Each structure stands twice: as structure tokens, then as C-alpha cells.
Amino acid sequence: MNIMSHLIWFSSHKKYDECKLTELVSLLDAYGYKDVDYLHKLLLEENKKKYSGKAFVKINVSEEEEIWQHVTSRSILVKGVIQIWSEGSSYDEVLKNLMTKKYLFEETLDNKKWCFYFNAFGKVINQEEKIKKMNFFKSLLDKYNSVDLLNPDVQLGLLEEYDQTDKGTLKTVYFGKCVALRKYNKSLIFGGNTGDVGMDTEVDAIEDVGGNEGGNATSTVSCAAEWRRRAENPKVAWWTHYALNRRPILGPTTTDNELAFIMCNIAKIKSGHIVLDPFVGSGGLLITASIFNAICIGNDIDIRLLKGYKLSYLNPHMKHKNNKKSIFENFVYYNLNMPEILVSDNSRPVWNFFHRPWVDAIVTDPPYGHRATVRMCVKSPKRVPGKSIKGGSGDNSAAGSRGESDVQTGEEGEDCGEIVEASNDCDEDESKKVKCLMNTKTVAYSCSSAVKDLLNIASHVLVDNGMLVFLLPIQTETLEEDIALLNHEDFTLISYDFQSFTPTTGRFIVSMKRKCRQSASSN
DSSP states (O other), rough: OEEEEEEEEOOOOOOTTGGHHHHHHHHHTTOOOTTHHHHIIIIIIITTTTTTTTEEEEEEEEEEEHHHHHHHHHHHSSSEEEEEEEEEEESSHHHHHHTHHHHHHHHHTTOOOOOEEEEEESSOOOOHHHHHHTTTTTTHHTTTTOOOOSOOOOOEEEEEEEEEESSSSSSEEEEEEEEEEEEEEOOOOBBTBBBSHHHHHHHHHHHTTTTTTTHHHHHHHHHHHHHHHHHHHHSOOGGGGGGGSSSSEEEEEEOOHHHHHHHHHHHTOOOOEEEETTTTTTOOHHHHHHHTTOOEEEEESHHHHHHHHSEEOOOOOOOOOOOOOOOTTHHTTTOOOOOOOOOOOTTTSOTTTTTTOEEEEEEEEEOOSSSSHHHHHHEOOSSOTOOOOOOOTTTTTOOOHHHHHHHHHHHHOOOOSOOOOOOSSTTTTTTOEEEEEETTTEEEEEHHHHHHHHHHHHHEEEEEEEEEEEEEEEGGGGGHHHHTTOOTTEEEEEEEEEEEEESSEEEEEEEEEEEEOGGGGGG
């Protein structure tokens, strides 16, 4: 297969720009791209800083059109892939170069319907100007009369990149064949369909299952209507159908919709994969994994979130048939496979580590913040009735911040279960931080201990080459210590993509791959 220059066109996404290359390489690997090791070295090891903030990335790759179409249909940050025929700083330069490559037009456009696709990055171009720019190449295209704007066999891409520092100055013009474009790619995702499934097929499938479960009919019909609206308006991204404000049940700290899809793409989740979320909370990440038809399992220490007690709430902008607020209601609304959910403590894992590894991917968002902190169970010497929690709550959580948990837990030990003896007495002040449930209570413990527990669980249950993707908050003053937490003998660190919140705080989107275990015969 010929190796040619291709232009990868990314969304200009300020929040998740650093994730774009990680997501691209992960999806190519998931769909079986042959040169993924070369791209991993080129994009993630050698030139990642070089491409930061860039909307266009030029690389030499094989075409493999079907794989690229799958990638653009699923990716949040990749908008398209163009096979570059010519590029230059002016239209005259591009046309002059194309005059020497007329064979490309003959091979591509003979007896085929075609159209132009134009886009400018960094400047708004009106329709009259667009037509004028496309007509500039009329001398090359006059003999190919089969123009079809609605159902073309081939799209010729004309892309402009303008200088972001000197507004309005044309930097580069790209001309080539569109290999894959998100806007015109109908391999959209719903109910686990990630292959070549058209919009009409998916709408029919949704309507066919509308009568199941009785109360599910209204939600599935509304889903079908949503798909029809999106078919009429291709500018609307497919993942907006799953946006947080369109879900019937909302939680206090649910992971952002776009970020959840990016994390699942980095984790290479496919149909039939077993996906675990050890800090499941309100289930936002498992909803995304279920959309890809994964088998989802989650656990959390806070049963209030799972049952919808006080924390979850009904979306005020939607009509509801009942007042149920459990973690499962959103899965019912989107007609997704139900997850299996456990109440458990990650500092004392419930999973049997002597079994063979069984989890394909772990995707999780531990509650490190002020509204929600990581908690663990400890034994209480006696039950103290009448004490109630005061303060915020969230995934695996109760009130407290990272600073409070550090004070409460004191120094970390190797076993996170041994770090909180100081809070055995539930006095009036302590009731703000400690929940007393029968003969046990939960207390906040440190971020670093939570990461160690997560890596410990992942090292035992993940299959070889299984992916661990999670969020890690950082502060610039403790950056080296935070990165040091990611060192583990059983994992290869793929990337830690930074998302900035303030000049001194942010978080990493961390992706790690489980190393292959040594077989018994090789020991």
C-alpha cells in the first residue's frame, strides 16, 4: 500500500486539546491499523509538544480508507482526514503543482460523481468567496462533469489555514482527496453500533424495541426522533444526544460527556469488552462504555448515589413518568445494557485476585475534589445513632477536600486500611467528616493512597495489554510528586494529557497499558 502525506484535521478544543493525539493513536490501534507503533513513536513520544494547539497535523501514512472512516465516526477530536495532493502558501503555488499531477484526477474522478469540500481554519469565509476559490481550479476539473453535491463518490478537499498570531494572513492551502470526514460519515454510534450502520437503520432498530419494558416506549421513540433531527442537521455532533443536560437523572459530579467519550476511546473499548469503573458514582462513564456495547461493572462505597438517595436529582427540563433516581434510570432511557453495580471499598478490594485476569479496560474518575472525596471503610467500636452527614457529596464520597483527608488520615501506610485510627469517636465535630453505618464507618483518605489502590486493583484484574484510563488532579507546586504516583512495575505509561483549570491547578487524563505477564514456562 502506498505511503502518502495525509492531513489529520482536529477540532479546536481548548479543554481537551492535549488528548487529541492519544485518542487518534488509540482508535487506530483499536481498529487494527498496521503502522500504529510508528505513529505512537512519532506523535506521542517525539512531536507531542510540537503539535500542541494545532488544528492540522501532517503525517505520512497509508490510506486504509475504511479504518480512517471508522476512526472519524467515533472520535470526538478528529474531524477529518485528507490525502494531500498539493500544498502551498498561495493558490497559484498549489495550482502550479497540481498541473504536474493530472494523473491523480484521472485515477480518482473518471466515471465517478464528485464534489468539493471547503473549510477555513482561523477565518470566516462567505459563500461567494468559497465559490470563487473553488473555481480557481476549474482548468483541472472541466472535463469531469459528474458533479453531485448530495451523494458524491469522491470529495475533493480544499482547506485553508490562517495564521493565529497575525489574523487574516493565509498561512497554508491544502488540496487533496477526502479520505474521511465526520460531517458526511453516517457510521454513527447508537446502542453499541460502531460499524457501517446507516442512520435510517438505527432509527428503525430503535423503534422496533420501543415496546420493551413497558415504560421504555416513550424514551425510545424520543431517541428515534432525536436521530431524525440529527439526520436533517449534520452539523450537530452525534454525542450531543448523550449530553448531561439531556439525561433524565443528574448527579453532582458526573464526568463531562465529551471527556467520557474521549476516555473510552483512549481505553479502546469495543463491543463485548468487560469494562470496570471502581468509582462508579452516578455511572456517567459506564453509560459511555455501554454505548459501545461493552459489558459494564462498577462499584462504589456510597450506596446513596447508587440508589439515588438525596444526591441524584431529576432533570427539571424533562418530563418524568416516575420519581425514580437510581443509577440505572439513564441506562433505561437510552435503551442500553444494564451494568452490574456493587457497594464496596477499593482499599479492601472485593475481587478475587487468584482468578485469571478478566477485565479488558478500567475507566474511572475518582472523586478527588471539594464536592466529593475518596473514602474507605474502617471498623467502629460501637454504633452511634442519630449522627448524620453534613456537607457536599458525590462519587464514592461525602464532605471534605483533599486537604481535609490528608489531615484526617495522617501519614500513609502500605495498607490504606490502617491509616485512620484517630477518628474512632463520633463527636459533634467529627460527624461532619465521618459517616457511622452499623458497626463500620467511612472516612476520607488521601489522593495518593487512592491512586495506589487503583493501580493495585488494575494490575491484578486487567488482561495483558488492557487499558487503565483515569483522571488525576495536580498542582504545579507538587507536579513531580504527582507524576511519580504513575510509576508502576506492571504498567506502561502511555500518556498523561494535561487539562488546565487555573494557573496553579489542573488534572491529567492518564492512560496506562498493562504489561504482558510472564508465562509459567518462561519463569
